[in-house]
Amino acid sequence: MQQLKKLYKQILSDYICNQNESDLYIGQNLIKQMIQKNVSPEDVISIHKQALEEFYGELPETVIHAYDFLIEVMVHYGLKVKEHQSLLVKQEEMRIEMDIAAQIQNQLLENEVPKTKCTDIGMISVPLRKMNGDYVHFKYDSANYLGVAVTDVVGKGVPAALCMSMVKYGLDTLEYANSNPSYVLEVLNQLIEKSVDDSMFVSLFYARYNLHSNIFTWSSAGHEPSLYYNAAEHTFYDLEAKGLLLGILPEVKYSQQELELKENDFIIIMTDGVTDFRKNEGFDAREKIKELALSFQHLNAQEMCNTIYQELLKLQDFKLYDDFTVVIIKKNKLF
Amino acid sequence: MNVNIQFREDGDLLVGFIEGEIDTYTAPVLREELEVINLSEGLTIELDLSNVNYMDSTGLGVFVAFYKKVVKENAALKLVNLSGRLTRLFEITGLSELMEIEKGGATNASI
Missing domain, CATH: 3.60.40.10 (PPM-type phosphatase domain)
Structure with missing residues (x-):
């Protein structure tokens, strides 16, 4: 996690300096790694906020409140996404069961x-x-x-x-x-x-x-x-x-x-x-x-x-x- | 594909004008619309099917279920203004012997 945080800060700092396409690409790849490590969306925002505080010292109070708000909202967003994913998994399980049921049905009803x-x-x-x-x-x-x-x-x-x-x-x-x-x-x-x-x-x-x-x-x-x-x-x-x-x-x-x-x-x-x-x-x-x-x-x-x-x-x-x-x-x- | 129903109340007579196609996809819509009717003893429900241009057996299912509910509540159900095709569907399935089906109906008076 520490390693990922460090990398994120580095990429963000590079992007702020020169707004390079390649930094965006590196950022996208980093997010993939973060997903694999189960880093939640609100954690990413938290890392982003800390990075800005390190770069520019104390942030204006209004901006800090705005970030806190975003982090809270993203907690719920993350939960909903997880819920949605688990529904998709369940749906897939049901589809497989339906296929099996249809096969059994066909066998039962087979008549020469x-x-x-x-x-x-x-x-x-x-x-x-x-x-x-x-x-x-x-x-x-x-x-x-x-x-x-x-x-x-x-x-x-x-x-x-x-x-x-x-x-x-x-x-x-x-x-x-x-x-x-x-x-x-x-x-x-x-x-x-x-x-x-x-x-x-x-x-x-x-x-x-x-x-x-x-x-x-x-x-x-x-x-x-x-x-x-x-x-x-x-x-x-x-x-x-x-x-x-x-x-x-x-x-x-x-x-x-x-x-x-x-x-x-x-x-x-x-x-x-x-x-x-x-x-x-x-x-x-x-x-x-x-x-x-x-x-x-x-x-x-x-x-x-x-x-x-x-x-x-x-x-x-x-x-x-x-x-x-x-x-x-x-x-x-x-x- | 859509189905739409509009009601006109006249004392103990409730006339429903159904319009559109009744198939697997639209039947649930029609079922819900019919379910909310407040059935009471002595009420006659007349469903006008003159603007129903297609109906499959799922549609029949909706009318059969509604018919059973109406009978249970001591109300009456009439299906009126059926096309030749729909009449045949009710005849083949034996439902025309069971349910009241008329080629005309009270709604003709308003035409």
Whole structure:
């Protein structure tokens, strides 16, 4: 410290004599050393004041008062800077923890696309930010049924991620892929309604596909309607349902409907991030998706998903505005 | 992107004119504005959405939470003058079966 004080006085005295740029530079380097030695801002001012007293003897009383004032103010300034730095460190720690949480979340929610003999399934799910608010859950009992849930949690970040885990474990505990879709929604609704706050809810489309009879049974809780393409009629149908979002009221009954999938038919299940074209008012995204699906129906389901994503992204200048999820189930040619 | 709400009180009717876009960024602003409303039994709150040009599901969350609060206090909530796009959003989510949603409303009288 004594050494630093001496150096400071020397540099100050040189600068007062000739106002040289190089002295300023040396001064800046000295400050770096002082920071390393934990010299506080008020100590630097104190050293400065002592130096002036040594150079010029007694300073005018007013100047001494002014320095005392500055030293006091700088004590608080130093404290605030330290506080700010420690907040930055904490923020960084939280960011690292969030990254780890997001990784764990991704691992927990990972679900492989099942391979079945009679269907071809494709899926794409792209999060807008670190944590995905969309989730796709497959249940495959190779003997009889395929179950698929496509879900979108409203809300972002940690609360949405926790809610998503709840949906996943709810679906897991329902255990069998052969549960009725309306029953699945009713149970999940009770689970979510008890556990989340008033502004959080979940939209979910659940379908069960009978691998023997090819009957596709579906039910929807406030979810973007899926599209069904009937190949024989060359026509798309909206799988409309007015089921209430999950998590809003405690006891809600859901209806379910069914259709028979025939050769070359396909179903497109998506979240609202796919159809919500914010900057193109009047643009009918669902019509565009139908058009794209028709032009790429010769591709396999996964390639169709990828191509639809790429084409829609292009239309939005390569910028996502929401989590984006598409699942396509195609009925294979009969063996 | 901004959202703005202005109120007009008329006896037991409180009309709120909402203007702008309701998304993840502006929803908290709207939520705060709605939270300060002094709810009392018999009060009807009519929210006019004719000048809402965009709303995502976070916006729905704000209205659902407010609806629940209003019901708890025995007051009533109406959403009026919704665009086709917004009406569809309330229909898909099943909320139009639950909440009172009108294409017109008392505010039409002043136009």
